[in-house]
Amino acid sequence: MKKYIMQFKRQFIFAICLLTLAQSLTVYASVINANILNALIKRQVIQFVQQVGILLCIWCTVALIQYVSEVFEQHLIQNLDIAIRTDIVTVLTAEPYNIYNRRDSATYESWLNNDLQLINQQGFESLFIVIEDIAGALLALVTLAYFHWLLASAAAVLTGLIILLPRLLDHRLSVTSTGLTHQNEQFVSTPHDALHAFNLLYTFQSLPLLIAKVRSASVTLKYANVKRTVVQTQIGIIGFLGNILSQVILIGLAGLLAVQHLVSIGTINAVGSLAGNVFNSLGNLSNTLGLIRGTRPIFQKYVDEQAFMTASSVKPGNAQKDVPLVLQLNNVSYHYPASSILLFDHVSQTFYQGQKILLTGASGTGKSTLLKLIAGYLPLTEGTIMLSRHQISARSADYVLSKVLYLDQQPLLIQGTVRENLRLNQTFTDQQLIHQLLQMKLVTSEKDGAHFLNLQVGTDGNCLSGGQRQRLALARALLRQPEVLLLDEGTSAIDPATAIYIEKLLLNMPALTLIMISHTVHNQVLPLFSRVIDFANLTRTQDTQTN
CATH class of the missing domain: 3.40.50.300 (P-loop containing nucleotide triphosphate hydrolases)
Structure with a gap:
């Protein structure tokens, strides 16, 4: 994943700036909440109205930033997908025939579709959540220190515990994620083969076999999904419990400081909000970091494919030109x-x-x-x-x-026109194409040839x-x-x-x-x-x- 982050470094920096700005304003809103409560306690009406107006402006700005951020993140994720797919196909097209065909084409289809969906959901989308959570947590910790150093210290210790405990399940998450990506490959391959044999099964009145194969593959995929979800849920529960306990401890500490007149009453309200920012973020952080780490086997699979191809391929020799072919x-x-x-x-x-x-x-x-x-x-x-x-x-x-x-x-x-099937990735004039169509008696005249070139051949040429x-x-x-x-x-x-x-x-x-x-x-x-x-x-x- 690091390779692609560096490839789109500027876009990532801009996304981080947007997320950090939104979190800064969210944390500042907590301070404004404290000021509103203090103004009410002191019966300062003008101060109260001003702070409410500022709070309204802050949340409107946050909404605008979130809109821009969501749209920009989606553009960035799609660009990352294009880059990954391009790299995968580049490796596959460089492989010798026998190396490429050691796997079914449905496996490669799974790489380009199912694996990319997992990378998007577990990897890139989770990465933006992590960036947002870390920015929010750090800013909240700084603000807690502004109210009282003891609040920031306690929050820092609790933060460490919330982050470290879920890592105990990292290995299980990696194993279940690897199992899921392999089952996705198998699932794509099995229905692909079964549907490809539809005509055969129809002829021999064996179409129920198609249903049985698809259902069997679906059940196997179900269990792989459930196994990964169990681990993800366990990580989430650990983060949730740590989140709730930490918030209660921090609010209790703020109450004790207020009783001793070390902080204002409004600080308790702000600490509750800031504690929510810190521990909600970090409670989710453990889960989302686990999801990101779960994408490592997928990226490693692509690296291994390239390494296998490099090790198996014979280095090309120097081609001697103008030698009669024998x-x-x-x-x-x-x-x-x-x-x-x-x-x-x-x-x-x-x-x-x-x-x-x-x-x-x-x-x-x-x-x-x-x-x-x-x-x-x-x-x-x-x-x-x-x-x-x-x-x-x-x-x-x-x-x-x-x-x-x-x-x-x-x-x-390939699915496309006759022209596309004749040219593939090379350039030929329509006149050259029509000449060959005439030679092969696919058309009877140049006029027919011009029309035939635009004909859609259908899937696997079924037209x-x-x-x-x-x-x-x-x-x-x-x-x-x-x-x-x-x-x-x-x-x-x-x-x-x-x-x-x-x-x-x-x-x-x-x-x-x-x-x-x-x-x-x-x-x-x-x-x-x-x-x-x-x-x-x-x-x-x-x-x-x-x-």
């Missing part, structure tokens, strides 16, 4: 992290620039995994993959991705058919002119005539190196492949054309 697989072996069984063992192949490779074989044998290894998405278990005569592991991810483009079996689209999504993904890929295109069942949802047209288009691009997986090979395009590789036996290849 892919070489040397004794490549791979098994999933959770298994010791090799998916494939000692695969060696050479792919020359411009070659068109068809990869065939039964489902589940590792064809898609091999393409992900070539694209640098996954780390090798054994062996090396060479890109332009240099190991992929020695090149930066940006360099590899600029040369090698992998298209998944299920093309991903488009499966074939349209695949063709849009292909258009997006060809816009970037990759040197190597890894196509994983990239035309499986497209009608046969259009699929053949697109495959011929790709196969007739002389500079493009294409490695394509397909279980529905069209006879019309088979002669255009340089090689057909049976994945079950990579040493057995069929050469049909030399490039």
Whole structure:
């Protein structure tokens, strides 16, 4: 949290000034209350009316300051949220594919939403309360000393006890807060998965399972919330009891001093008000400080993510320019992290620039995994993959991705327009976009293309058919002119005539190196492949054309 406070230091200083000014006037109002009571006792009518007028002006000013302060604090909190979200996403976008995908995307959604809500409520909002409470307590102590030093001394001792006692529960609060943030992650993930499977459950008449999963996750989240609330309540009760006892002791002390004529009768009224300022503030202070400390595990999680990414990432090597693109697989072996069984063992192949490779074989044998290894998405278990005569592991991810483009079996689209999905974070003219739409037969004319660019694709592209999504993904890929295109069942949802047209288009691009997986090979395009590789036996290849 300190990092973000320093990042917005000036805004925090201004917020502190507003809060301190409001507390100064509140404390001064207590002194005016004493003056009003003393004026009544002495029957000084003019003095009484003047003090009442001053009190009214003070409270009107306090109300105005509180309004400005509340609005400014909300602006500051939202700016802090933006900064934190930006830092989180910056770390995630710098992660290699395999590191990012070790968690479900719903976990990261929880970081950006649920965790931020906890940070706002427990952290930043509580921090402003602490600043306000400390300012009010210190000013009240100074004013008590103005009336009599013994009052300030007693208040200082009681203050220390109120602050220290609730710290005994700090560890429990930290544990329950950590448990809650983890349960929030799980809660987001479980309904996300269940709702994503709605069509599957609907087909098999199993929708009650969706209800059961959401309810089970909700119950687990409930207990995590209750556990944290129990600890927070215990801290609050300790502060409340300390607050009440301290006020009673301080008012009693003021009464004794008044009996001995060491302070005026009006001082008792002021001390009651000031004691309320000090001990109400400090009674809450112990609770709010505990809440702030409870955010440490959340911030630490983000720090750990960055440290894990840094430790796991391979430093990029120097990319050598202008080297003809060649892919070489040397004794490549791979098994999933959770298994010791090799998916494939000692695969060696050479792919020359411009070659068109068809990869065939039964489902589940590792064809898609091999393409992900070539694209640098996954780390090798054994062996090396060479890109332009240099190991992929020695090149930066940006360099590899600029040369090698992998298209998944299920093309991903972001919620937005077709134009936004084609461009992503890069700049292309509408003319370039429409050209690719025409090539992929998504539109029949430039006029249709201009309208199609503004079409909303919906969540996960649900406003488009499966074939349209695949063709849009292909258009997006060809816009970037990759040197190597890894196509994983990239035309499986497209009608046969259009699929053949697109495959011929790709196969007739002389500079493009294409490695394509397909279980529905069209006879019309088979002669255009340089090689057909049976994945079950990579040493057995069929050469049909030399490039």
